[in-house]
Amino acid sequence: MSEQAAQSDLLAVAGISKRFGVVQALDEVSFSVRAGEVHAICGENGAGKSTLVKILMGVYQPDAGEIRIADRAVHIGSPRRGQSLGIALVSQELSLAPDLDVEDNIWLGSNRVPFFHRSRELHRRAAEVLASLGMDESMLSRRVSALSLAERQLIEIARNLCRESKVLILDEPTATLSDNDIERLFIAMRGVREQGHAVVYITHRLGEVFEICDRVTVLRNGRLIATHDTASIDRSHLIEEMIGGRLEALYPEPDTATDERVLDVRDLSVPGALRSLSFNVAKGQILGIAGQIGSGANEITRALAGLIPGASGALVLRGNPTPLAGRGAMLAAGIEFVSEDRAGESIFAGRAVAENLLATRLAQLTRLGMVSRAPFDQAARNAAKLVGVDPVRLPHPISVLSGGNQQKTIFGRFLDHSRTPEGKRDVGLILMNEPTRGVDVGARSDLYQLMREYCKLGFSIVMYSTDLEELLGMSDEIITLYRGEQIGRYTRAEANLPRVLADITHAEGRAHGAKEAA
Amino acid sequence: MNTPAGRPSNPLARLLDTYAPPNGRALWFLILVIAFLAALDAGGGRLLNLGTVFSVTQLFATYGLVALGFGMVMMLREFDVSLAGSFSLGGVVAVLVGGSNPVLGALAGMAVGVAAGLIQGGLLVWLRIPAISVTLGGLLIMSGLAFVLSGGTTISYPNRDVTRWLQESELGGMISHRGLIVLAFYVLAAWLYTHTRIGRDLIASGSNRAGAGNAGVNTSALLVAALTVAGGLSALGGVLLCYGLAAAAGQALADVLAPATAAAIIGGVSLGGGKGRPMGILIGVLIICLLRSGLTALGTGPKALDAITGAVLLFVAVLDGSQLQDRLIGWKRTLGARLGRS
Structure with missing residues (x-):
């Protein structure tokens, strides 16, 4: 991947606004996601992260603003449309079928699957993608109900890669994972980055922002605060931006313990x-x-x-x-x-x-x-x-x-x-x-x-x-x-x-x- | 083995993968029932004869298609009780229409079930009404219509050639043409289930409908299709029965629902959705039919039959219950830990 290509915007959002009743959920938010980057979106609850994700997925329609994919303005009218444009969500509520094996899950619902659903070509492609995420071909025949939560998340990522999704949105994927599993997920995310795709990473864990993400966009009360290279911002500055300067000691004084x-x-x-x-x-x-x-x-x-x-x-x-x-x-x-x-x-x-x-x-x-x-x-x-x-x-x-x-x-x-x-x-x-x-x-x-x-x-x-x-x-x-x-x-x-x-x-x-x- | 996606390479394994029952349990249960009946018979010869076999397959021909349809809808975690209505109304319509042209009659009968499935499925999907209320309404409407159309009496079917052919036995008197037609549908269903996207999409939507939708499966269309196919199959079951009996009686046919449901559950279709296969349902139906025909042959009255069927269903439900399974796993673990320590 050339330097220039790595810097090009896969997805750009310009001046997006969305109002629900009296609540202005998003107010002229703009940001962009480059090919080959992991881009964090941070903000408190109510900052507008999930509204933004749902607009990108085609679940909501913005009141104003424009979404551009590979420099072309697009209208994302439905989740199906979002998928066909290459935007995929790996959500907290996983969308795998526990009673099917991994291969069927990867291709479930894909329009590339022929009526007679077995295909060597699809099998090979799935195995390739799994390998790129550090998993073995034998994984394909395992039943999803037998997999760990982290493995399921990896399979969900594999599914989206198989469908040539360009932008993967990960919504708090680590909330329920153990450290080892988080590490596996991060390896997979780096793999996605290497392949020139982009990851939009939504998390509450600031440590992860600095460990895995290249850039971070901060939202507050539906407004864009800033986008930074993670290398050029520190943790307390990030927190300050998220909560709007009212940074006080997060943890209260531990002065209550007695001997009783x-x-x-x-x-x-x-x-x-x-x-x-x-x-x-x-x-x-x-x-x-x-x-x-x-x-x-x-x-x-x-x-x-x-x-x-x-x-x-x-x-x-x-x-x-x-x-x-x-x-x-x-x-x-x-x-x-x-x-x-x-x-x-x-x-x-x-x-x-x-x-x-x-x-x-x-x-x-x-x-x-x-x-x-x-x-x-x-x-x-x-x-x-x-x-x-x-x-x-x-x-x-x-x-x-x-x-x-x-x-x-x-x-x-x-x-x-x-x-x-x-x-x-x-x-x-x-x-x-x-x-x-x-x-x-x-x-x-x-x-x-x-x-x-x-x-x-x-x-x-x-x-x-x-x-x-x-x-x-x-x-x-x-x-x-x-x-x-x-x-x-x-x-x-x-x-x-x-x-x-x-x-x-x-x-x-x-x-x-x-x-x-x- | 359990998923339709196992990819065995040699032909025999592939055949087994398609047509073997999904779990050994149902098969063991079938053997158990046979042994139980044989023990009751105690060498009396009332049971193990061609007559009983034929009556089992005849009963299978009656319940089979309703059970298949019911099981298919149940895999999607929905209940279509209106299938019994399609069954009786389909039969009445076929008898009324198909006097001179049995094929036209059969098509008309099936059209009733297909239309019922389409309408009810549409209501389910578009208005998001729970299946049980919609299909209960459908059941009552269709039963009522069947009663009205048949004038409340038994109407006879004049075309004796059709009746004779359907009841004609094959394979040395073990199964009628009617039974073979029903069996053919099972074979077709098992094949479609294993070798096409249908089975996989059914399992996926049954176990995680929202997830399957997110993955791109059109779950609404799938549900409507399942109800439609199930309705058509059930109606065909009713048509075949009425042609075979040379008569249709609107009010008398609705009691297929309980045995068909029991058969699907005993055959391994989980109430929680996502589990079950056509061949499992087949075994379930056979178990129910065996119990009923066998016990009848041994001189049990019809009321006792229902009670016994119910007891068997309860037994299977208890065995299947997640509570029990969890507890068994718990016991196993505790035992393992104790043994490991000592």
């Missing part, structure tokens, strides 16, 4: 995932758990929440031996749980924000089987104010809220236990998995603040996160896990990124981690 022991866990085991783990948590403390997917870290919080039937172990909660039982019993003992799967396990998507906020204390607001309207509204307004959700949003369905506001609503569910000192339940323990997944930088800071406020009220928090930076920023102590066993336990002063990373990857010393640590 709240929880003792002995020999916590989950068959096939976790072996004899023991630890304790103090009042007001945030205990962080670090581990890759499959390390058993995720199972710790789930087991303590009573969500894993086969789990065993001895619990002492505030001096009382507490048997590890089902979710109902653990909740009654004062153990709260925040799932990493917000859409699936936390929110009631179709219901109002107020109902979501008060879902756990309807009993207190109910008389003779009827919810008392006035106290309900009052309680909802109070709770919304406390967790920082705009009370105007209370009657709206929670599904229209950003990830950050949804999570604040979920956090609001613990309030009842803290605000009623005479209440039935004690101030308890909150277990959290990936508390800020899919949450933008601004709202993240609010959530961190809330977590510390809960600790001030006397709650303790055990959190599992794959975002190590967050884990180090928030935790008073960190436990590291590898393959179901504890590797280390560090106080805040002892812990640092290289150390934790070495523990959870078992010191495989990979470039990805080392670079992020630097």
